[in-house]
Amino acid sequence: MHDLWIVAGTLVVSWTGDRALKWWLRRDQVAQLHAAHALLARHGLDAHRYVPGLGVRDPAMHGALDRVASSGMLIIDREGRLVGGLMPKLVKGPHLRLVVDNTQ
Structure with missing residues (x-):
């Protein structure tokens, strides 16, 4: 013991x-x-953070985009546009609160 x-x-x-x-x-x-x-x-x-899988619904494609982007590469489509998007920054400040009317 x-x-x-x-x-x-x-x-x-x-x-x-x-x-x-x-x-x-x-x-x-x-x-x-x-x-x-x-x-x-x-x-x-x-x-800003680059999120390649933003708006992609296919899980396999989302995973592949994340894996390739995690190696430091940007992903571009056939038209030369960046795939995915930039993650918006959070604004520090007062937060909204949910107010519920319980009088009914």
Whole structure:
């Protein structure tokens, strides 16, 4: 029974250490990303997410578009237009609330 507690404790400590390390590394990446966005904004540029499968209903085609786009490629149709679209940015501000009339 004592060995089981040692194994369980080791797993908990290892898991906690792994999570802390991932958080620390992710924190640096987020700070670098914010700095890059600020530099783009100073130069009058704005970054948007490209979503290749936007509006595609076929699951196989949607998956293929996502796989190809995740390699860093843009997908263009026969007419030379970009397939998919840009994801709109969320505007920070007051949120709408659903108001329900319960008097009836």
